[in-house]
Amino acid sequence: xxxxxxxxxxxxxxxxxxxxxxxxxxxxxxxxxxxxxxxxxxxxxxxxxxxxxxxxxxxxxxxxxxxxxxxxxxxxxxxxxxxxxxxxxxxxxxxxxxxxxxxxxxxxxxxxxxxxxxxxxxxxxxxxxxxxxxxxxxxxxxxxxxxxxxxxxxxxxxxxxxxxxxxxxxxxxxxxxxxxxxxxxxxxxxxxxxxxxxxxxxxxxxxxxxxxxxxxxxxxxxxxxxxxxxxxxxxxxxxxxxxxxxxxxxxxxxxxxxxxxxxxxxxxxxxxxxxxxxxxxxxxxxxxxxxxxxxxxxxxxxxxxxxxxxxxxxxxxxxxxxxxxxxxxxxxxxxxxxxxxxxxxxxxxxxxxxxxxxxxxxxxxxxxxxxxxxxxxxxxxxxxxxxxxxxxxxxxxxxxxxxxxxxxxxxxxxxxxxxxxxxxxxxxxxxxxxxxxxxxxxx
Amino acid sequence: xxxxxxxxxxxxxxxxxxxxxxxxxxxxxxxxxxxxxxxxxxxxxxxxxxxxxxxxxxxxxxxxxxxxxxxxxxxxxxxxxxxxxxxxxxxxxxxxxxxxxxxxxxxxxxxxxxxxxxxxxxxxxxxxxxxxxxxxxxxxxxxxxxxxxxxxxxxxxxxxxxxxxxxxxxxxxxxxxxxxxxxxxxxxxxxxxxxxxxxxxxxxxxxxxxxxxxxxxxxxxxxxxxxxxxxxxxxxxxxxxxxxxxxxxxxxxxx
Numbered sequence: 001x002x003x004x005x006x007x008x009x010x011x012x013x014x015x016x017x018x019x020x021x022x023x024x025x026x027x028x029x030x031x032x033x034x035x036x037x038x039x040x041x042x043x044x045x046x047x048x049x050x051x052x053x054x055x056x057x058x059x060x061x062x063x064x065x066x067x068x069x070x071x072x073x074x075x076x077x078x079x080x081x082x083x084x085x086x087x088x089x090x091x092x093x094x095x096x097x098x099x100x101x102x103x104x105x106x107x108x109x110x111x112x113x114x115x116x117x118x119x120x121x122x123x124x125x126x127x128x129x130x131x132x133x134x135x136x137x138x139x140x141x142x143x144x145x146x147x148x149x150x151x152x153x154x155x156x157x158x159x160x161x162x163x164x165x166x167x168x169x170x171x172x173x174x175x176x177x178x179x180x181x182x183x184x185x186x187x188x189x190x191x192x193x194x195x196x197x198x199x200x201x202x203x204x205x206x207x208x209x210x211x212x213x214x215x216x217x218x219x220x221x222x223x224x225x226x227x228x229x230x231x232x233x234x235x236x237x238x239x240x241x242x243x244x245x246x247x248x249x250x251x252x253x254x255x256x257x258x259x260x261x262x263x264x265x266x267x268x269x270x271x272x273x274x275x276x277x278x279x280x281x282x283x284x285x286x287x288x289x290x291x292x293x294x295x296x297x298x299x300x301x302x303x304x305x306x307x308x309x310x311x312x313x314x315x316x317x318x319x320x321x322x323x324x325x326x327x328x329x330x331x332x333x334x335x336x337x338x339x340x341x342x343x344x345x346x347x348x349x350x351x352x353x354x355x356x357x358x359x360x361x362x363x364x365x366x367x368x369x370x371x372x373x374x375x376x377x378x379x380x381x382x383x384x385x386x387x388x389x390x391x392x393x394x395x396x397x398x399x400x401x402x403x404x405x406x407x408x409x410x411x412x413x414x415x416x417x418x419x420x421x422x423x424x425x426x427x428x429x430x431x432x433x434x435x436x437x438x439x440x441x442x443x
Numbered sequence: 444x445x446x447x448x449x450x451x452x453x454x455x456x457x458x459x460x461x462x463x464x465x466x467x468x469x470x471x472x473x474x475x476x477x478x479x480x481x482x483x484x485x486x487x488x489x490x491x492x493x494x495x496x497x498x499x500x501x502x503x504x505x506x507x508x509x510x511x512x513x514x515x516x517x518x519x520x521x522x523x524x525x526x527x528x529x530x531x532x533x534x535x536x537x538x539x540x541x542x543x544x545x546x547x548x549x550x551x552x553x554x555x556x557x558x559x560x561x562x563x564x565x566x567x568x569x570x571x572x573x574x575x576x577x578x579x580x581x582x583x584x585x586x587x588x589x590x591x592x593x594x595x596x597x598x599x600x601x602x603x604x605x606x607x608x609x610x611x612x613x614x615x616x617x618x619x620x621x622x623x624x625x626x627x628x629x630x631x632x633x634x635x636x637x638x639x640x641x642x643x644x645x646x647x648x649x650x651x652x653x654x655x656x657x658x659x660x661x662x663x664x665x666x667x668x669x670x671x672x673x674x675x676x677x678x679x680x681x682x683x684x685x686x687x688x689x690x691x692x693x694x695x696x697x698x
Contacts, residue, residue: 394496395533402493402529403599404521404547413546417537417582 016109017131017151024133024145031139043337043369044308045277049251054194054223057083057149058175069169069216073430076164082171084149084195098166098209103127103151103200118158118204122233127153129259130200130229138281140253144196144225151198154211156236158204165210165241165428170197172217172224172246192221192249200229203236203264210239210427215274221249224275229257232264232291239267239427245438246274248303258284260291262317269426272299272307273438279308286313286320286351295324296426298419298435301334301366302442311340313355315348315381324355327422329415330366331443337369342385346377355385360392360418362411362443412443445471445508445524447607447647453502454484454491460501461487462672469607472633472645474661476683478652479669480691485651486530488669489611493517493527507606521547524606528596530615531589536582540595541565543583544602561602568598572624589616597625604632607647614657626660633661655683670694 013021033051034041072078079100086102099116101107109127112120133145154166174193201211215226224246232238246252252275258266272278278301284293299307307330313322322342330336338357359368370387392414400410416436423432447469454462462484469475479485491498492505494517505513505520512523521527544561569579572594584592593616600608610629614622629648637644650657658680666682667674668691675694676682 393533396535398493398495398517399529399533399535400538400543400546401517402521402527403543404518404603405543406518407516409546410518413538413542414535417535417542420537421582 013104014107014109017104020131020133021146021148024137024142027133027135027137028139028142028146031142034139040310040339043335043339044279045306051143054192056147057085057172057193057195069214071431071434072167072169072214073428074164075167075212076162077166079152079154079166079168080171081150081152081169081197083173083193084170084197086150086152098157098160099153099155101153101155103131103153104149107153117155119233122231123153123155123202126200126202126229126231126259130227130257140225141227141255144198144227144255147194148196148198148227151200154199154201156201156203156207156209156238158233159206160204161208162210165212167212167214168199169214170195170216170226172197172215172222174218174220174222192223194223195225197224197226197228199227200231201238201240202231203233203238205233206235207233208237210241212428212431213240213242215242215244215246215252215254217247217250217274220247222247222251224250224252225254226252227255227257230259230266230268232258232260232266234261234288235263237265237267239269241269241427241431242271243431243435244270244272244274244278244280246278248274248276248305250275250278252278252280254278254280256280256282258282258293258295260284260286260288260293262288263290264288264292266293267427268293268295270295270297271426271431271435272297272309273435273442276304277306277308279310281310281312283312283314284322286315286317286322288317290319290321291317292321293323295322295326296422297326297328298422299326299328299336300331300439300442301328301336302331303334304332305334307334307336309336309338311338311355313340313342313353314345315343315351315353316345318347318349318351320348320351322353324353325422326357327359327419328357328368329360329362329418329439330368331362333363333365335367337371338387339371339373340385341373341375342383344374344376344378344381344383348378349380351378352382354383357387358418359387359389360415361390362392362415408443412440415443416440444644445606445647446506447525448506448509449492449503450506451503452488452491452500452505454487454498455501456487456491456498460672461498462491463502465503465669465672465674467649467667467674469647469649471606471647473664474633474648474650476650476652476658476663476666477669477674478655478666478683478686480695481653483669484672485653485669486611487672489527489529489609489651492609493520493525521605526600526603526605526608528593528600528608528610528613530612532584532592532596534582534584534587536585538582540579540583540599544599547603564602565598568601568628572598572601572628573621574598590618590621593617593625594621597628601628601632604635604646607649608632609649609651611651612653613650614652614654622657623660626657630661655687658683668694
């Protein structure tokens with residue numbers, strides 16, 4: 001059974017949070033570490049995972065020049081968390097604007113303030129859904145709930161509108177590691193640090209906002225278990241982009257939850273480039289009429305990277321709509337697996353869902369799997385799914401070669417092109433140049 | 444003045460000998476026509492010349508200015524000065540014409556302000572060839588009609604003019620106006636003069652076709668009849684008229 005070392009620095013949690021964390025820890029005691037024998041883990045490389053190989057995060061290291069990654073575009077606000085500690089926020093004054101709340105410090109979960117929130121009961125629901133453990137939680141969800149350090153609530157007030165994105169940056173740096181970015185030497189290589197980046201975004205009625213979340217770390221062998229919850233109130237439009245560029249020895253088990261109410265729209269876009277083992281579970285619950293979501297994702301795995309993407313589109317109400325497009329490429333000896341489920345509940349009449357997963361396999365030793373699924377309890381719905389796994393079409397490379405382009409440049413062009421259409425619909429297109437370059441450098 | 448020589452070319456595909464003993468000699472500024480009925484081996488000829496993976500050259504040589512390029516890979520042949528306009532160029536999602544041209548140009552012209560140079564050139568040619576700018580924003584050939592694809596190919600040809608070009612069924616999918624525009628653009632490259640004003644410096648062309656429509660705008664210097672994988676007769680433009688009048692029958696009987 002996992003025995004993560006006792007926390008010592010963060011005993012100041014409010015009672016309600018301590019209670020959730022204790023419950024989560026108790027459930028965790030009874031929850032075995034996943035193994036590849038389990039159906040939903042059989043593609044992941046979990047066999048070497050030893051929770052007791054990890055230690056708690058060390059206190060935030062404030063490195064001035066990492067406050068703003070060089071690729072970050074202009075933002076309306078920047079929230080910075082170092083090693084799950086709160087480092088800095090710039091929220092443009094806050095008058096009628098967004099609020100950034102550390103749930104572990106400035107929040108009364110029993111009785112959220114009516115002066116702070118237009119709809120305190122929804123906030124209460126959200127915080128409970130997000131932090132209260134349940135018997136359905138997976139091992140990693142419980143782990144994150146038991147050890148969460150700085151759960152941040154990003155509150156977007158009703159009808160708030162901003163063109164520029166709000167950026168939330170989780171900068172993870174193990175101080176026992178030294179060396180250059182690509183050649184790190186760990187003082188204690190057996191024990192990597194553990195981080196639980198935690199973000200809840202609440203887009204209140206009629207708000208229109210873009211949020212960019214960045215996960216970046218050095219190359220230390222750390223464990224990163226991020227959980228992000230996107231709650232979209234009536235008529236709100238939340239565009240959320242996550243960029244995962246964790247260091248190359250990192251193990252990453254992430255969750256992205258979406259919950260959309262009447263006429264709300266969640267436009268989610270996730271880019272997964274980093275970590276050695278990376279598993280992301282993405283869900284969107286369309287809970288009320290005419291709620292809709294786009295779940296888009298782009299992933300690239302080279303060397304011995306593993307990407308395990310799991311998605312869940314849950315339609316609970318009439319006239320709901322979801323579109324999912326996941327595109328990935330694997331190179332070197334990398335592996336990827338996509339598993340997706342569309343659920344149409346009884347009563348979700350006239351709802352539409354589509355699910356598309358396409359994979360480019362760029363080398364003989366790389367592999368990709370795609371497993372789409374449908375679970376439909378209502379007749380009056382439209383669902384479609386499509387998946388493809390294959391190498392670059394030789395006719396395309398031949399065509400480019402007749403233009404004088406060498407085979408490796410042709411492969412680069414085709415692979416970047418494969419992602420380009422999708423990237424053009426990203427909420428924060430200003431990051432695309434950085435994303436292209438990162439992929440191009442891996443090819 | 445350059446010269447493309449094809450000597451005794453033999454090609455097989457799927458284990459079957461499709462071409463044998465094909466000889467051609469094309470000089471700068473010349474237009475050669477390779478005509479023949481369906482299945483004669485025209486598309487095999489074009490693809491084999493560029494080293495398409497489905498075709499295997501079993502004999503003969505391909506030379507540019509005396510340099511043997513037979514065994515070079517496809518992109519090296521292109522860099523040696525050969526261009527190929529495919530009958531049905533593929534669609535490549537997310538790769539624009541400008542991406543292609545810049546990558547291709549980067550290979551031969553590593554310095555200078557390529558982006559500006561290319562984007563000005565592309566805009567000017569798009570106007571000349573009547574290409575909708577939306578087509579240039581998209582992946583090359585994606586959601587494009589047959590005619591639009593041919594215009595995009597012509598645009599690329601004009602941006603990076605080669606020494607020699609093989610045009611496979613240039614006229615397919617083109618209406619009269621488009622055919623005129625595209626063949627005029629090709630003819631301009633054929634008639635191009637050297638920087639010092641000398642004639643005969645233009646692009647040499649092999650037009651592969653089973654149809655004479657394109658020749659109205661692109662007059663042939665030489666016409667070769669390809670029947671059953673062999674060139675059975677070579678003549679001047681009047682050979683086209685004979686085929687027009689009698690069909691391929693007389694040559695088929697003789698082969």
